[in-house]
Amino acid sequence: MESNRPHFKLILGSSSIARRKILGDMGYEFTLMSADIDEKSIRKEKPEELVLALAEAKAEAIMQRIPGDDNIEEDKSTLLVTCDQVVVYEDTVREKPSSVEEAREYIRGYSKGHAATVSSVVVTNLKTGVRKGGVDRVEIYFHEIPEETIEKLIEEGMVLKVAGALVIEHPLILPLVKEVVGTTDSVMGLPKELTEKLLKEVLVST
Numbered sequence: 001m002e003s004n005r006p007h008f009k010l011i012l013g014s015s016s017i018a019r020r021k022i023l024g025d026m027g028y029e030f031t032l033m034s035a036d037i038d039e040k041s042i043r044k045e046k047p048e049e050l051v052l053a054l055a056e057a058k059a060e061a062i063m064q065r066i067p068g069d070d071n072i073e074e075d076k077s078t079l080l081v082t083c084d085q086v087v088v089y090e091d092t093v094r095e096k097p098s099s100v101e102e103a104r105e106y107i108r109g110y111s112k113g114h115a116a117t118v119s120s121v122v123v124t125n126l127k128t129g130v131r132k133g134g135v136d137r138v139e140i141y142f143h144e145i146p147e148e149t150i151e152k153l154i155e156e157g158m159v160l161k162v163a164g165a166l167v168i169e170h171p172l173i174l175p176l177v178k179e180v181v182g183t184t185d186s187v188m189g190l191p192k193e194l195t196e197k198l199l200k201e202v203l204v205s206t
Contacts, residue, residue: 007076008076008077008078008079008203009031009076009077009078009079010023010028010029010030010031010078010079010081011030011031011032011033011062011078011079011080011081012030012031012032012033012081013033013034013035013058013059013062013080013081013082013083014032014034014058014081014082014083014189015032015034016083016189016190018169018188018189018190019083019188019189019190020032022185022188022189022190022192023081023190023195026192026195026196030081033062033065033066033080034062035057035058035059035061035062035082036061037054037057037058037061039054039095042054042057047086047088047093047118048118048120048135048137050084050086050093051084051085051086051118051119051120051135052084052120052122052133052135054084054120055082055083055084055120055121055122055133056082056122056131056133058082058083058084058122059080059082059122059124059131062080062082063080063124063126066126076127077125077126077127077128077202077203078125078126078127079123079124079125079126079199079202079203080123080124080126081121081122081123081195081199082121082122082124083119083120083121083122083189083190084119084120085117085118085119085120085163085189086117086118086163086164087106087115087116087117087118087163087164087166088115088116088117088118089106089109089110089113089115089116089164090109094106094115094163094164094165094166095163095164096160096161096162096163096165097159097160097164097165100154100160102165103153103154103159103160103165104150104154106159106164106165106166107145107150107153107154107159107165107166108145108150110140110142110145110166111142111143111144111145112142112143112144113141113142114139114140114141114142115139115140115142115164115166116137116138116139116140117137117138117140117163117164117166117182117186117187118135118136118137119135119136119137119138119186119187119189119190119191120133120134120135120136121133121134121136121190121191121194121195121198122198123195123198123199123201123202124202125202125203128202130202131202132198132201132202133198134194134197134198135194136182136183136186136191136193136194137182137186138180138181138182138183138186138187139179139180139181139182140166140168140177140179140180140181140187141177141178141179141180141181142176142177142178143176143177143178144176145173145176149172149173149176152172153165153167153170153172153173158170166187168180168184168187169184169187169188
């Protein structure tokens with residue numbers, strides 16, 4: 001699998017453990033860098049436009065931290081993967097909850113209801129400057145989420161660090177998921193199929 005791929009260096013511009021695991025499961029070796037940007041300063045009307053703009057801003061921020069001669073090698077390209085995700089609930093965009101109360105309110109809303117994740121992937125070829133991006137949307141339907149489950153999730157704290165306080169892969173939530181229209185890897189923040197497609201596209205453009 002690995003040997004068929006073009007030779008390139010890969011940087012994952014994210015501190016997400018889930019994204020790290022997914023990219024590793026795809027068979028890639030990579031280094032990690034994270035972007036420190038003011039996400040709230042970037043606003044767009046549509047969720048798809050917002051996540052793409054944020055992923056591009058992360059790419060720009062990381063590129064400024066990489067020395068010019070460090071990312072250009074004669075025999076191979078260096079590809080930078082940046083991502084973003086929001087949750088859409090009743091046409092409202094949800095980012096990371098700003099408080100415990102907000103996280104609690106978010107999760108309560110999903111009970112017997114539905115939400116969608118909108119995830120972006122942007123791949124930048126640091127050697128050629130070519131950049132490609134795309135968006136993937138997944139619809140998620142829930143059974144009833146008991147109050148005690150919500151409190152356990154809040155106490156554990158992971159829901160405070162993710163968009164929309166949504167963690168469908170969590171052992172407490174997984175049995176309460178009625179249906180997922182789309183892929184779990186996309187819900188976790190890195191749609192595999194889209195990522196593979198963009199990696200190929202920025203290499204073909206060399």
